[in-house]
Amino acid sequence: MKLLSGELLESRQLLPGQWLQRFHAPWLAGGAQAGQFVHVRTPDYSGLVLRRPFSINTFDRRSGEASIHFRVTGKGTEWLARMRPGDQIEMLGPLGRGFEVDPKSRHVLLVAGGLGMAGVRALADEALADNRQVVLLFGASTAREVYPSSLLPAEVEYVVATDDGSFGHSGRVTDLVGRYEAWADQCFACGPEPMLAAMARLAATRHQRLGVARLAGRGRGRQSPRGSSVARRRAWLQVSMEQNMGCAVGACLGCVIMGTDGPQRVCREGPVFASEEIEWDARW
Amino acid sequence: MKLLSGELLESRQLLPGQWLQRFHAPWLAGGAQAGQFVHVRTPDYSGLVLRRPFSINTFDRRSGEASIHFRVTGKGTEWLARMRPGDQIEMLGPLGRGFEVDPKSRHVLLVAGGLGMAGVRALADEALADNRQVVLLFGASTAREVYPSSLLPAEVEYVVATDDGSFGHSGRVTDLVGRYEAWADQCFACGPEPMLAAMARLAATRHQRLGVARLAGRGRGRQSPRGSSVARRRAWLQVSMEQNMGCAVGACLGCVIMGTDGPQRVCREGPVFASEEIEWDARW
Amino acid sequence: MGRALVTLDLSVDLGRGLILDNPILVASGTFGYGVEYGEVVDVQRIGAICCKGTTLKPRAGNPPPRVTETPAGMLNSIGLQNPGVKGVLERYAPHWAGWQVPVVVNVAGESVDDYVEVARRLEGQPGIAGIELNISCPNVGKGGLQFALDPDGAGAVTAAVRAATDLPLMVKLSPAAPDVRTIARAIADAGADALSATNTLSGMAIDRRRDRPLLGNTYGGLSGPALKPVALRVVYEVAQAVRIPIVGIGGVGSLDDVLDFMAAGAVAVQVGTAVFADPTLPVRLIDELAAHCRAEGLQTHRQLVGCALPARRERPSTKGVEYLP
Amino acid sequence: MGRALVTLDLSVDLGRGLILDNPILVASGTFGYGVEYGEVVDVQRIGAICCKGTTLKPRAGNPPPRVTETPAGMLNSIGLQNPGVKGVLERYAPHWAGWQVPVVVNVAGESVDDYVEVARRLEGQPGIAGIELNISCPNVGKGGLQFALDPDGAGAVTAAVRAATDLPLMVKLSPAAPDVRTIARAIADAGADALSATNTLSGMAIDRRRDRPLLGNTYGGLSGPALKPVALRVVYEVAQAVRIPIVGIGGVGSLDDVLDFMAAGAVAVQVGTAVFADPTLPVRLIDELAAHCRAEGLQTHRQLVGCALPARRERPSTKGVEYLP
């Protein structure tokens, strides 16, 4: 975690209202792990007082470059989309805990809904670099919202679902998971909360459907406390959560969601959690 | 008065922290009178909610150009100074009542303190165009704050005073007035309030010093109510006042100062007033 | 679609015959007497104009400076400068009588008698569409604010004015009340036709040289976007406490703000501070609201009113549960 | 000049032995327990850290979302999530005991007994430099706020805590009090060593879909620059009512803000919301304040305190005179 200033190298509209921005930010690129995020400052614009969190979409340690991919949804992202190459953007990062990949996992399933792509995008690169097979399931509302396959490494198997059936599978991206749940050693999801909750339900019943004995795993899990890296690595599903943030470093308790072990800070214990750590139907 | 958008043509730092901006704004240039002002909008910057008032420094009806000259003193002027040629600036103007020059006045004395130059600058042009003789007394704290004579028409007799004596007369600009008070048919002043108050004191005692009978003038004055164009034209001294503003059109009563006939709106009854209209030591 | 265009109904009934064409009003003190912005604004399109606070006798107001900017807001301490009710009736009511846009006279005072007397003089005068009782002005020494912070005072002044006039009567709340619902109930029970919420919050600024307060009157009322979260909270609370219509005020500067106030329970809004930066905003908001309603297939904006109120959804718990870590 | 550099004294005496190196504190709830920002901030340089509100028992806080942005401000409804006083003493006090920067524990409760019990447990514990009594938190169902709006309640809770502990005791005011001076006097009379002003104002925001309030807890506390004019007014009023030191809080984000609060009568300030955008701000403000004092040739920043208060100048009339037009 560091306060740094990234020079905007390239800013382009990737999809309608969605921007991809590439920064020169060696410290960020050097320290980042897939699943972590940065907190971006929007200075002196329109009375904004909070930073904005974005997933580290890609990073390249050698070139010292990192990128974010965001949708313009309000004043903060509107400001960011107006920045031009050469502008310096203040960032705080890398923040939070990233995805925990078990060294033994050969088959990695990524599931992204909409902008959730930015949450798992770097993991695709990382998993391929570690010689894992990657299937990426992507859901969008309609064809024009579909993330272009040209921006993905060729080795990724990319499967798309659209709500209106205008591209790929007609229906929800979670409909596609069944085909890969046996194949996948681990699954990593990012997207709207209802999608993640659906994924969590799938994951919770997966061993029943597959008839996989999970006793061994459970036994080992008991030794590593819930939320530890080891426990997360052993969970079949990890999800990247979103919540409004103040500090992004764990100080303000603004981003807290309810976990099975009590309140959890998305910025510190997350944004990535094992699905079992989340109280999906929390009653406060 | 109109809501209009002016295209910034040129923006340059005239003096340390002082900017001269030239706009293409035909409606403004076409309708302006010396002494009027514009209310400039600073959109979406840093939570600013009010427009900023600036004197119309110069205007040229033929080219449709007008300029403002301002000092960076806070966020609004800081924003404005960052604008670049080609940017459109929202303006409301021309506003208020300008200087009233008596058609019979041959000798016109202008007195400006610091940024007050912007308040009387256009009147120099106007008076020369009407074949009047113009003396412009200018006061600044020090040499580097002195308005360059190159920006004034050659016909203007330009006399400078600096507080520290680093340029021209050493002392206050008001010290210079005595030399010209007999010569001048009318005097027009713009600057900090203490300077204007000093000018008003000079004006109030001028006829005593000069032994000028004012009975005739007074007799005529009675027929035209205080604050009317005619009464102002007959006043030896007109001053351009400043006050914080909300609306700048007379609606909010935010800019009110105490006049000898009760509260006066700087934006509507002013910014120019005959010095007799102002209650210089107002007790509310 | 064609039919929707014809039948969209943006009217607002503020009680006792005060029916506005649309729910976008301009707030007292920011639009003068409706005559000042005439050159740049199509004034007659506005839902209603609330004129500058009017007192029994003329007032010179406070010493300058009277306004300054603050983060996303401004402070004002006009001090109720106005020519008095007689002056207002002589100078402006004759214009208003010929106008399409209703003019609501904002009334201020230092005693119940003051309020009653002003209301009585307005009664039956051509050009006066209604009264907005300003019991919440923080910029005068005595008076105003005390009525707004105490249910008994608020009820008493409302009842007295109600007894004195048949004019439509809207009472303007202060955001500073410790429990604004009790105030609102007292006002509704006393016979007010509508509520407007809110007036400004008392604040101050320091002069640049830091040797005195910036405003001539030391304190000023905070308005503008900065105030919005507080005003919205007041509307939301009051909407659950009374059944009379509520007009939302506080930092309205965009269609989103209008929709937020409506969702919180306001049937209309007033635009104040935002007029200074953008005088044409009120008229534009009417068009934007109409377009929004059409796009959403609504017959009237009133379908949007109160959508975020708890009656329509599960109420969240208001306090954190305890847990053992 | 060289000598001025050596002798500049930025220290602040908050009473009962709590002497800070400098007048820039960080505000409760925005700096956690001082450990979270350690990687990016030179925490030990800060004047003092006010830790997150601490209650007798652990609290899970409010449902999400808990924060959102508003114009020049933010709303929070954390709901006092904290591990309870026992948890705080176990987890954090051992760290604090080794720190140079004093840590003041912000204490919240729902009853006088709660406050007293927490204070009693903090008494004599290594690492605890003082107590800030949060009698003004608007984000819990019962409790807090009622003490802050009523002089008797405020006096009673202060007196009870005062009797229970010898720790330096600072009491935090709410900006929502109808007359904050009476509250401040009651607190000072009850034996508080210092006051901090202010906490947040109750506000709300509407969800983007407009079918519910945005915050899980409906209401949240407004902080940030938007609050500054109100907080400044409270400091200015209170500074004329009591003689104990006042720590200004509300929208501090620049040296100008610090100087404004000092001119209004605050001997120190707390930085809250601004830390989120700029975590290094508090430390930078110390340096900027020192540079300012040196440039002005001051021996201590305390020479700036209260410069804008009326004692030092002519008091303006507080209401407009009447005039005949």
Ligand SMILES: Cc1cc2nc3c(=O)[nH]c(=O)nc-3n(C[C@H](O)[C@H](O)[C@H](O)COP(=O)(O)OP(=O)(O)OC[C@H]3O[C@@H](n4cnc5c(N)ncnc54)[C@H](O)[C@@H]3O)c2cc1C
């Ligand atoms: C860990 C994390 C990673 C994220 N990664 C991405 C990403 O890679 N790409 C992307 O497009 N978006 C991402 N988001 C969401 C992104 O932060 C919001 O879209 C953004 O903050 C909206 O700012 P705004 O000013 O445009 O919108 P506004 O709605 O005007 O913002 C108002 C306030 O709400 C907050 N807010 C609004 N929506 C969200 C949200 N969904 N999550 C958190 N805070 C929100 C803003 O930060 C701001 O404080 C991420 C959020 C989190 C928590």
Ligand SMILES: Cc1cc2nc3c(=O)[nH]c(=O)nc-3n(C[C@H](O)[C@H](O)[C@H](O)COP(=O)(O)OP(=O)(O)OC[C@H]3O[C@@H](n4cnc5c(N)ncnc54)[C@H](O)[C@@H]3O)c2cc1C
């Ligand atoms: C009729 C008129 C004509 C003016 N002409 C000029 C000019 O030609 N050149 C120039 O440099 N300045 C001029 N001024 C002053 C100019 O308006 C202020 O310098 C400017 O508003 C400062 O804005 P800011 O955001 O930089 O300062 P800030 O101090 O940050 O402004 C805060 C608030 O105070 C107001 N304010 C601050 N200083 C003044 C002031 N002196 N007068 C009125 N409002 C003020 C601002 O408008 C704003 O609302 C004029 C003022 C008036 C009333």
Ligand SMILES: Cc1cc2nc3c(=O)[nH]c(=O)nc-3n(C[C@H](O)[C@H](O)[C@H](O)COP(=O)(O)O)c2cc1C
């Ligand atoms: C300059 C100014 C003058 C005001 N005068 C009055 C007034 O006379 N009577 C009144 O009830 N409210 C007055 N108000 C308050 C506004 O009507 C409104 O309630 C407040 O400004 C909040 O709305 P806004 O944020 O849209 O400005 C005044 C506000 C301003 C800014």
Ligand SMILES: Cc1cc2nc3c(=O)[nH]c(=O)nc-3n(C[C@H](O)[C@H](O)[C@H](O)COP(=O)(O)O)c2cc1C
């Ligand atoms: C996220 C958040 C949490 C807060 N928690 C507390 C708290 O626990 N106790 C308290 O007294 N004040 C709390 N506050 C209020 C701050 O300490 C401070 O009084 C307020 O935010 C105003 O200062 P600011 O404008 O600098 O933020 C909290 C504020 C924020 C933004």
Ligand code: FES
């Ligand atoms: S955002 Fe502050 S704790 Fe997570």
Ligand code: FES
């Ligand atoms: S600025 Fe509004 S009346 Fe002059």
